[in-house]
Amino acid sequence: MKGLRIEGLIVSYGRRRVVEGLDLPPLMPGEIAVLAGPNAAGKSTLLKGIAGLLPTRGRVIFGDRDLAALSSGDRAQTLGFMPQTLPSGAALSVLESVIAARSASGEGAGADHAAMAVLERLGIGALALEPLDRLSGGQRQMVGLAQALVRDPALLLLDEPTSALDMARQVRLLSEVRRVAAEGRVVLAVLHDLALAAQWADRIAVLHKGRLHSFGTPAEVVTPAMLAEVYGVEARVERCSRGRLMVLIDGETV
Amino acid sequence: MQTASLHRYHALNRRRVLLVAAMLAVALLAVVADLMTGPAGLPLAETLGALTGWGEVARSADVIVWQVRLPVALMALLVGAALALAGAEMQTVLENPLAEPFTLGVSASAALGAATAIVLGLSLPGLPAVWSVSANAFLFALGALALLQLMGRLRGGGPEVLILCGIALNFTAGAFLSLLQFVASADALQQLVFWTMGSLAAASWPGVTVLAVVLAVTAPFSLKAAWQLTALRLGEEQARSFGVDVVRLRRWSLLRVSLLAASAVSMVGVIGFVGLAGPHIARMLLGEDHRFFLPGSLLTGAVVMSLASLVSKTVVPGVLLPVGLVTSLIGLPIFFSLILRRRGR
Numbered sequence: 001m002k003g004l005r006i007e008g009l010i011v012s013y014g015r016r017r018v019v020e021g022l023d024l025p026p027l028m029p030g031e032i033a034v035l036a037g038p039n040a041a042g043k044s045t046l047l048k049g050i051a052g053l054l055p056t057r058g059r060v061i062f063g064d065r066d067l068a069a070l071s072s073g074d075r076a077q078t079l080g081f082m083p084q085t086l087p088s089g090a091a092l093s094v095l096e097s098v099i100a101a102r103s104a105s106g107e108g109a110g111a112d113h114a115a116m117a118v119l120e121r122l123g124i125g126a127l128a129l130e131p132l133d134r135l136s137g138g139q140r141q142m143v144g145l146a147q148a149l150v151r152d153p154a155l156l157l158l159d160e161p162t163s164a165l166d167m168a169r170q171v172r173l174l175s176e177v178r179r180v181a182a183e184g185r186v187v188l189a190v191l192h193d194l195a196l197a198a199q200w201a202d203r204i205a206v207l208h209k210g211r212l213h214s215f216g217t218p219a220e221v222v223t224p225a226m227l228a229e230v231y232g233v234e235a236r237v238e239r240c241s242r243g244r245l246m247v248l249i250d251g252e253t254v
Numbered sequence: 255m256q257t258a259s260l261h262r263y264h265a266l267n268r269r270r271v272l273l274v275a276a277m278l279a280v281a282l283l284a285v286v287a288d289l290m291t292g293p294a295g296l297p298l299a300e301t302l303g304a305l306t307g308w309g310e311v312a313r314s315a316d317v318i319v320w321q322v323r324l325p326v327a328l329m330a331l332l333v334g335a336a337l338a339l340a341g342a343e344m345q346t347v348l349e350n351p352l353a354e355p356f357t358l359g360v361s362a363s364a365a366l367g368a369a370t371a372i373v374l375g376l377s378l379p380g381l382p383a384v385w386s387v388s389a390n391a392f393l394f395a396l397g398a399l400a401l402l403q404l405m406g407r408l409r410g411g412g413p414e415v416l417i418l419c420g421i422a423l424n425f426t427a428g429a430f431l432s433l434l435q436f437v438a439s440a441d442a443l444q445q446l447v448f449w450t451m452g453s454l455a456a457a458s459w460p461g462v463t464v465l466a467v468v469l470a471v472t473a474p475f476s477l478k479a480a481w482q483l484t485a486l487r488l489g490e491e492q493a494r495s496f497g498v499d500v501v502r503l504r505r506w507s508l509l510r511v512s513l514l515a516a517s518a519v520s521m522v523g524v525i526g527f528v529g530l531a532g533p534h535i536a537r538m539l540l541g542e543d544h545r546f547f548l549p550g551s552l553l554t555g556a557v558v559m560s561l562a563s564l565v566s567k568t569v570v571p572g573v574l575l576p577v578g579l580v581t582s583l584i585g586l587p588i589f590f591s592l593i594l595r596r597r598g599r
Contacts, residue, residue, distance in 0.1 A: 048491075051495055052494070052495075053491050053494055053495060071499075072494060072497050072498065072499050073497040073499070074497075075497065076495065076496055076497025077497070079495075080495070081491075081492075081495035083489070083491055083492060083495075086488060086489065086492070087488065087489040087492075089351070089487075090487040090488060090542055091487075091537050091541045091542040092484070092487060092488075092541060092542050092543065093263075093541070095259065095263055096263075096484070096541070096543050097488055100481060100484040100485045100487075100488065100496075100543075101485065101488070101492070101496050102496075103481040103484075103485075104481050104482050104484070104485035104493060104496040104497060104498050105482075105496055105497030105498060112260060112263065112264075113260070116259060116260050125259060128259040128263070129259060129262055129263065129266075147488070147492065147496075148495075151496075
């Protein structure tokens with residue numbers, strides 16, 4: 001079976017278990033799944049666990065392979081990870097950083113053309129020769145996405161990809177993520193903004209204290225009951241004229 | 255648009271190749287200039303004649319070039335190259351622009367090793383006496399880096415832990431060195447102080463050969479890891495998500511650094527600045543694509559050290575200053591002016 005399944009996954013930071021034996025129903029190619037939940041719910045930790053960046057126990061099955069059992073090189077051929085931020089201080093241009101993302105493991109042939117193509121596709125081709133350190137926060141996030149996409153991964157993991165983006169760039173990035181998913185990839189993204197998640201996600205998984213609280217379509221998951229229980233807010237969920245979900249916060253729950 | 259940017263990228267890389275080639279040429283010129291300089295000045299024609307064996311060359315010129323000056327000049331070149339390459343790799347794998355063999359206690363440990371030979375007379379059994387200082391310095395420097403490696407492997411050990419341990423090591427080795435200086439005889443003390451100032455005076459053909467071999471063995475592996483090291487500049491997490499086995503990369507890189515730094519320092523004593531400045535100057539000129547950055551650092555270090563050797567012979571006529579003093583005193587102001595000018599842009 002294609003798609004991503006997670007069985008009994010435990011992810012730890014040092015000795016502290018952040019994600020506790022989590023199961024996630026299959027996420028299918030072509031779908032955007034969003035990990036939502038309050039601060040410290042374990043969203044980014046889960047994402048990094050799936051990406052193999054933190055020590056895990058349990059199984060992360062993609063297609064018919066257990067990603068957790070692969071070498072870092074093999075794993076990198078399957079998945080792309082976009083971090084929340086890129087570190088500063090590297091004397092590299094945007095294009096060089098994306099070429100390095102592709103050449104660091106596996107074949108380097110044609111990496112320059114592949115890197116340039118990804119930058120063009122994301123609409124940041126004009127930044128190709130700019131030094132990384134001169135970019136704005138939003139531009140850096142777009143470059144992070146380019147680095148994740150340049151190896152053409154079948155599984156794309158995005159850690160708060162829109163946190164530094166203005167509204168237009170949020171739409172641009174998520175439209176691109178939608179296209180990337182439609183090409184048959186599995187996309188799993190951590191998003192803070194539930195309205196954004198409800199608009200773009202096919203499935204939402206809500207994490208609460210390291211466990212899966214609820215999973216389903218936005219309409220199934222984003223409910224006043226969930227908002228009260230997980231976020232501790234009193235809220236209404238309305239539909240606008242175009243049928244989209246709107247979350248209106250009235251106050252904290254007492 | 256796409257092709258225009260790619261064209262400019264390829265043109266930039268061609269310029270970098272030319273720049274690296276130019277650095278090589280400057281390094282060779284610096285060696286020739288170094289050979290021409292000394293108590294007995296040699297004209298260019300005679301120096302080149304002695305080097306190549308073409309034309310009529312006085313026997314004295316031949317002896318001066320081959321026996322006296324060439325080992326010193328080549329040692330300067332190789333030490334600069336080794337320390338700067340070690341510094342460049344260290345700065346990348348420890349993710350800190352201040353990392354270099356000097357700041358992380360490798361040089362101090364080597365000095366302590368030298369002191370055990372000079373003051374306590376300890377040496378490896380079966381080793382000729384002339385090598386005992388270098389051998390002990392080498393072992394102590396290697397031991398220091400092995401200790402750092404070990405610390406890095408402990409639970410929770412990362413670049414920050416390594417750097418803090420390096421700094422602690424620096425002070426510890428310094429304290430033991432002071433202790434040995436305290437108990438040393440006047441003769442031994444003088445010899446030790448001279449050693450810690452860094453000097454090319456003891457350069458010999460066997461020493462040059464050893465260092466050349468170490469450099470020839472390690473540099474290709476450094477270059478082979480160039481893309482992985484470049485990826486590491488984008489952050490450890492990113493590099494790992496690109497498929498780089500960062501733990502393994504760091505381990506092998508620090509092994510190369512250990513060999514380079516330990517052999518360089520054991521030959522000439524404590525020489526600061528080159529391991530720090532070589533990579534910084536190369537970074538300003540070439541960026542951090544490590545395919546250019548690593549050879550650029552190596553060559554910058556070689557040039558800086560060759561020039562320092564030249565200056566150490568000329569600044570006070572008739573006196574050969576310890577080259578470590580020259581690199582620190584003259585190199586630092588130049589280095590800072592470079593950095594400040596860069597910042598001012």
